[in-house]
Amino acid sequence: MEAASPTPAGLDTCACKRGFFTLRDCENQASATCDICSRRVCSKHLAPRVGATVCVECAAKQEEEGVVTPQGGKPSGKQPAAQPMETEEDVTYQAARYRSRYYRSYGYEPMWWGTYDPYWSGYGYRWYDDPYDDRDDAGGFGDS
Amino acid sequence: MSSYGTLTADHKTVVREKVVEGDRSPEGWLALLAPLAAFDAETDAARRRAGGWLAAVIIIGLILTIVGLALEPIAGAAIGAATIVLSLVLWSVYRRTKKMDLANGPLAFTVPLMPILREDVDPAEPVHLRLDLAGYQAHGKEKGKSDPYKKGRYHKIVDTFYEDPWLAGHARFVDGTDLRFKVTDVVISQRKTKRNPRGKVKTKTKIKKKTTVELVAGFAAKNYKQGEAQAAAPEGVRKEKVRPGEARTTVRLASVAKLTGGEAAADPRMFIDLVARAYQQIAPARRKKL
Numbered sequence: 001m002e003a004a005s006p007t008p009a010g011l012d013t014c015a016c017k018r019g020f021f022t023l024r025d026c027e028n029q030a031s032a033t034c035d036i037c038s039r040r041v042c043s044k045h046l047a048p049r050v051g052a053t054v055c056v057e058c059a060a061k062q063e064e065e066g067v068v069t070p071q072g073g074k075p076s077g078k079q080p081a082a083q084p085m086e087t088e089e090d091v092t093y094q095a096a097r098y099r100s101r102y103y104r105s106y107g108y109e110p111m112w113w114g115t116y117d118p119y120w121s122g123y124g125y126r127w128y129d130d131p132y133d134d135r136d137d138a139g140g141f142g143d144s
Numbered sequence: 145m146s147s148y149g150t151l152t153a154d155h156k157t158v159v160r161e162k163v164v165e166g167d168r169s170p171e172g173w174l175a176l177l178a179p180l181a182a183f184d185a186e187t188d189a190a191r192r193r194a195g196g197w198l199a200a201v202i203i204i205g206l207i208l209t210i211v212g213l214a215l216e217p218i219a220g221a222a223i224g225a226a227t228i229v230l231s232l233v234l235w236s237v238y239r240r241t242k243k244m245d246l247a248n249g250p251l252a253f254t255v256p257l258m259p260i261l262r263e264d265v266d267p268a269e270p271v272h273l274r275l276d277l278a279g280y281q282a283h284g285k286e287k288g289k290s291d292p293y294k295k296g297r298y299h300k301i302v303d304t305f306y307e308d309p310w311l312a313g314h315a316r317f318v319d320g321t322d323l324r325f326k327v328t329d330v331v332i333s334q335r336k337t338k339r340n341p342r343g344k345v346k347t348k349t350k351i352k353k354k355t356t357v358e359l360v361a362g363f364a365a366k367n368y369k370q371g372e373a374q375a376a377a378p379e380g381v382r383k384e385k386v387r388p389g390e391a392r393t394t395v396r397l398a399s400v401a402k403l404t405g406g407e408a409a410a411d412p413r414m415f416i417d418l419v420a421r422a423y424q425q426i427a428p429a430r431r432k433k434l
Contacts, residue, residue, distance in 0.1 A: 020263040020416075021423050022319050025433065091174065095259040108420045111428055113319060128428035 015039035015117065016057055020099050022111040023125065034058055037119060047093050056096035057119070064100055147186050148244070155180055159244050162278040167270035170262035174255065177275075181251040188248070191241035198234040201227060247279040249355075249409035250310045253327065256412045261315055269316040280308035280331045280353075280406065298336040306331040320364030322392070323419065330354045331406065353403040355410040356382075361422035362392040369393060371427035378417065386425045395422040 014026035016039075030040035034055040047059030054062075102108055109124040151159065158164045158180060168176065205227025212220030254275060265271060276282075290303040311327040330353070337347045370388045377384050383398040397418045401410055 018263055019318070020260050021321075021419055022264060022317070024318065088171075091171075091259045091262065095263050098260065099263070102416070102420075106417070106420070108424075111319070111423060113428075113433060115433065126428060128431045 012040055014042035014045055015119070016041050016045035016055055016096075017114055017117070017120070019110065019113075020095065020102075023114050023120075025114040036062070039119065044088065044092050045096075046089065047096075048087075048089055056093045057100070059093065060097040060100035063097060064104065147183055151179065151183060155183070158277065159183070159246065162246060162282070163274070163276050165272075165274040167272050169267070169270055170258045170265055173271060173273060174258040174262075177251060177255050177258070180246060180277075181255050184246040184248065184251060187241045187244050191238055191245065194234050194238040194241060198231060198238060201230050201234060205231070245279075246277040247310065248407055249329070250275055250277050250327075252409035253412050253415070254311060257415055260416060264317040264319075264321075266316045266318045272314040274312045276308070276310040280306040280329055282308075295336075298338045300337040302335045304333045304335070306333070319367055321368075322362040322364075324360045324362075325415065325418075326358045327410065327415075328356050328358075329410075330356070333406075351404070351406040353406065353408055355401045355403060355414070356398060357400075357410070357414045357418055358398045359396070359415070359418045359422060361395045361397070361419065363395070363422075363426045365389070365391055365393065365429065367429055367432065368426040369429040371425055374421075374424050378421065380414065381418070381421060384421075384425075393426055395425045397422055 012030045014028045014030050015037075016026050017023040018026050026042060026045060028042035028044060031043050032041055032046055032053050033039070034041055035053050036058040037055060039055060041055040045056050047054045047056045049059065103110070103123055107124070109126050112120075112125040112127040148156075148159075154176060158176070164176070205223065209220050209224040209227060212223045214220070254273070261271060278285075285306045285308050287305045287307050289305070290301075292300045292302050295301055306329070308329040308331065309326060310329060311325070313323075313325050315323045315325075317323070332352045334350045334352070335347060336350065337345060339345050370386055370393050380399045380401060381397060382400050383396065385396040387394045387396075399414050399418050401414055403410065
């Protein structure tokens with residue numbers, strides 16, 4: 001798998017968010033399209049799936065909803081990153097899975113420092129709500 | 145141990161010295177600590193196996209030797225000699241694995257945190273860690289002993305106190321947040337002796353452990369300000385202090401967990417919850433794309 005490289009904003013960049021306590025844009029060059037959400041994602045944010053291209057965020061969501069179990073069929077542990085982490089993709093995937101579970105289970109709302117993405121509309125997050133700005137853009141930062 | 149040979153020089157140094165301190169990326173720490181955790185699990189299993197076999201060999205060997213000596217003295221002596229040789233071999237395996245043993249708690253706590261920290265840590269700033277894997281019984285960690293006292297059926301109780309600061313570190317996040325943290329175990333080993341109605345003296349040791357995670361989070365004023373007052377602190381969070389400053393808003397938090405047993409490991413979620421709680425005390429001060 002080709003290593004992802006940062007690209008200037010506005011180009012074909014990965015749609016996944018990096019971070020756990022805060023969320024920001026990934027900014028790596030996208031190399032694939034997620035079969036579920038149709039967003040463009042980089043190689044680092046692809047879940048280790050056989051026969052399907054799924055981003056780590058969709059994979060985490062699916063696993064939480066009980067649609068699929070992670071590769072190897074092991075159920076997710078209660079501790080962060082309880083599964084073996086042999087490759088960088090594993091580490092990213094484990095973090096995404098734990099992040100998704102942590103936000104939903106404990107109601108944590110991360111700080112949002114990224115570009116607006118309707119994908120995240122189901123999650124609560126915090127951003128600076130400018131009292132002098134009338135635009136109701138649900139936080140985040142546009143590409144312009 | 146076959147897997148000892150597969151460890152790198154760095155790993156072997158940690159196994160030997162049982163303390164590691166330095167600056168590495170979360171990936172670097174993961175690469176160092178994850179194989180050590182796997183190695184330690186393997187040595188623990190080997191030690192338990194050797195201990196079990198040692199006990200079995202001594203008991204069975206002793207019985208067979210006595211029976212053998214009674215029936216056929218030469219066979220009995222041979223069995224006795226074989227028992228001694230086998231016991232010595234198993235004892236040496238036990239001793240060797242014991243010598244290489246690393247405290248389970250610090251590894252079980254730190255390794256799962258690295259993929260989480262990796263998400264937020266500034267790639268330009270390494271994570272500083274000092275990880276003590278020697279365990280609470282290591283030299284210098286005993287802080288005192290109580291005078292023997294009586295309680296209930298126990299005619300002699302002696303409490304031994306240990307303090308084991310096994311993790312200290314510093315990390316800087318991409319948003320400019322500065323985290324300093326420390327994890328300390330306070331262990332009380334209670335050795336209780338009683339005499340049962342038949343006059344037999346029985347002694348048992350009970351270990352109680354209190355793990356404290358302390359966190360000081362400094363949030364850069366350019367990105368964050370003090371947030372609205374939060375609801376009561378979640379269970380386990382003992383201290384909470386928010387101090388707004390010109391350059392940084394500082395949030396101090398501590399969380400305590402009570403555990404039973406010397407090998408009991410604190411849940412890494414304690415740390416994650418504290419950082420999450422610190423972020424809940426502040427609010428973003430501007431719109432910015434990191």
